[in-house]
Amino acid sequence: QNAVSEAAQKRWTTSDFDVGKPLGRGKFGHVYLAREKRSNHIVALKVLFKTQLQQSQVEHQLRREVEIQSHLRHPNILRLYGYFYDQKRVYLILEYAARGELYKELQKCKYFSERRAATYVASLARALIYCHGKHVIHRDIKPENLLIGAQGELKIADFGWSVHTFNRRRTMCGTLDYLPPEMVESVEHDASVDIWSLGILCYEFLYGVPPFEAREHSETYKRIVQVDLKFPPKPIVSSYAKDLISQMLVKESTQRLALHKLLEHPWIVQNADASGIYRG
Numbered sequence: 719q720n721a722v723s724e725a726a727q728k729r730w731t732t733s734d735f736d737v738g739k740p741l742g743r744g745k746f747g748h749v750y751l752a753r754e755k756r757s758n759h760i761v762a763l764k765v766l767f768k769t770q771l772q773q774s775q776v777e778h779q780l781r782r783e784v785e786i787q788s789h790l791r792h793p794n795i796l797r798l799y800g801y802f803y804d805q806k807r808v809y810l811i812l813e814y815a816a817r818g819e820l821y822k823e824l825q826k827c828k829y830f831s832e833r834r835a836a837t838y839v840a841s842l843a844r845a846l847i848y849c850h851g852k853h854v855i856h857r858d859i860k861p862e863n864l865l866i867g868a869q870g871e872l873k874i875a876d877f878g879w880s881v882h883t884f885n886r887r888r889t890m891c892g893t894l895d896y897l898p899p900e901m902v903e904s905v906e907h908d909a910s911v912d913i914w915s916l917g918i919l920c921y922e923f924l925y926g927v928p929p930f931e932a933r934e935h936s937e938t939y940k941r942i943v944q945v946d947l948k949f950p951p952k953p954i955v956s957s958y959a960k961d962l963i964s965q966m967l968v969k970e971s972t973q974r975l976a977l978h979k980l981l982e983h984p985w986i987v988q989n990a991d992a993s994g995i996y997r998g
């Protein structure tokens with residue numbers, strides 16, 4: 719039985735790990751560098767306090783996050799190896815991303831070069847094609863949810879908002895009529911929400927700010943629904959990049975550029991490093 723499938727089934731406890739330095743704070747608790755004693759495998763241990771989870775009523779979201787992320791295997795998706803809990807805490811055993819948080823990197827650089835942005839966008843598109851192929855929508859693609867691996871590759875993390883869209887085929891053989899409301903989950907949107915978010919992310923990689931940012935939420939909301947997309951004169955960005963972003967930030971979700979078409983777009987073809995690794 720290989721280590722991975724063993725990891726998925728094993729009953730873990732904190733005594734299986736040497737817990738090291740804190741990597742930072744997540745939404746519901748701290749994240750620590752840790753080493754699994756038997757395999758010497760370095761991981762990130764995310765510790766969540768049950769009281770906080772209960773207060774925010776996110777237990778079902780956490781269960782969905784664990785269920786979805788533990789089954790995904792892709793180089794640009796952060797692995798979730800397993801979880802365990804004790805009296806007061808839930809522990810997620812996650813892949814350690816050695817180069818840390820992308821949003822900090824973006825803050826430091828202000829904005830990325832077209833090659834770096836295109837390399838990241840292409841690797842995220844490949845990860846989303848993989849997710850959508852498994853009827854999983856991430857729904858929360860943004861710099862804060864992206865980490866950087868040891869080779870400089872991007873890792874989508876935090877599937878807290880992801881959903882497993884209902885596989886209609888499975889239910890279409892039986893009639894929908896007998897399914898209770900909670901089963902016919904109203905996934906009011908489809909995978910194209912991730913294409914929109916990837917377009918927002920591409921813009922922010924190149925300009926350092928998201929396209930519809932405004933002082934007031936009401937203002938941002940208006941700019942989004944009107945798709946009030948403007949490209950500032952600085953920093954200078956190629957017209958190919960603007961063309962790609964304009965094809966993704968389309969109000970009609972069915973008209974957004976499909977992810978496999980994105981990978982053939984001239985801006986991606988000319989700028990993205992095929993391995994998904996930005997080497998500077």
Ligand SMILES: CC(C)NC(=O)[C@H]1CCC[C@H]1Nc1nc(Nc2ccc(C(=O)N(C)C3CCN(C)CC3)cc2)ncc1C(F)(F)F
Nearest residue numbers: 741742743744749762812813814815816818862863875876
């Ligand atoms: C997606 C999600 C929303 N985000 C998170 O969960 C955040 C919340 C806290 C940490 C991060 N979670 C993770 N972080 C890593 N790696 C990592 C993070 C930070 C640094 C870093 O820059 N320092 C330690 C620096 C070193 C220098 N000092 C000065 C500042 C901190 C280096 C490596 N791997 C896996 C995870 C994961 F996701 F598995 F938990």
